[in-house]
Amino acid sequence: MGIGGVESVEVPKNRFSCRKESHLHTYMINDLINQMVEAGVHLGHQTRKWHPSMKKYLLKDKAGIHIINLEETEKCLDKACSFLADLARRNKKILFVGCKRQAQEAVREAAEATGQYYVNHRWLGGMLTNMSTIRKSIERLSYLEGIEKTPEFKSMSKKELAALDRERQKLERNLQGIRNMGGAPDAMVAIGADHEDIAIREAHRLNIPVCVLVDTNADPKEIDFPIPGNDDAVRSIRLVLDCIVKAINEGKGAPAEA
CATH class of the missing domain: 3.40.50.10490 (Glucose-6-phosphate isomerase like protein; domain 1)
Incomplete structure (x- = not known):
């Protein structure tokens, strides 16, 4: 019997496991x-x-x-x-x-x-229960990432661009990991x-x-x-x-x- 009182156990071979092999002793x-x-x-x-x-x-x-x-x-x-x-x-x-x-x-x-x-x-x-709003935020993130290619980009001031970049960074931190989850x-x-x-x-x-x-x-x-x-x-x-x-x-x- 080892640490934590572990007894002899054999893991069934058809069982997935966090152990290195599914048949370990x-x-x-x-x-x-x-x-x-x-x-x-x-x-x-x-x-x-x-x-x-x-x-x-x-x-x-x-x-x-x-x-x-x-x-x-x-x-x-x-x-x-x-x-x-x-x-x-x-x-x-x-x-x-x-x-x-x-x-x-x-x-x-x-x-x-x-x-x-x-x-x-x-x-x-x-994030799960109101995914329509989250999808809109992801669309907003995509827009901000490509803002340099938009017609309005050249007319924006440095202050406006800085604010948009801060918004992009915030959205990216919150949504980057789920933007391609699709549901x-x-x-x-x-x-x-x-x-x-x-x-x-x-x-x-x-x-x-x-x-x-x-x-x-x-x-x-x-x-x-x-x-x-x-x-x-x-x-x-x-x-x-x-x-x-x-x-x-x-x-x-x-x-x-x-």
Whole structure:
């Protein structure tokens, strides 16, 4: 029995996995859990900030900090990876969301590595539930990017052009990752249930499944695929996303079922 109380488990061969192979045995599961320990995935928030619904994912508290049971994290991550790999195999769209500073770069890289979509600067209300407005904003961005080719460009003052460039930069930050998504995604991967609560609520309204890295201070009950873990540490976020990226790319390379 290894770290987090991992017992001998063999992964079914027909199951997609965040592990290196879908048929790995216990020692590979333990290897992933060791990586989680090194990345600080197990480190939760102060005990006074905990959410009671996270109790089943906790191992203990140490020096006033909740310690997450990484065996539970591995199981939850594997379920999420299996689900996302299956979507990728069927060429479905996955939206990565992570707007907190620690997650921004990793979220963008994960989306780009899988050919998927992302929001990593600011979630604009209605990004999913009011997509007609979002499409207009994307059209506005395209116009601003090509403004030098428009007839009115030569008559604009430097002040006007500077204001338009600021508008372009703002729209680009907010919309660049979804401008080619062409409709609602089939699933969402979010970093931080509390930080991305608006995005998660919008996904729920449209019955879009969500996979979320959930820290000890958040409520996992309404999340389809909660992944208990540290959502504040860059290394923790990157490790979880790395597993998800591998699973999605594995799914994309697998033959689609009839």
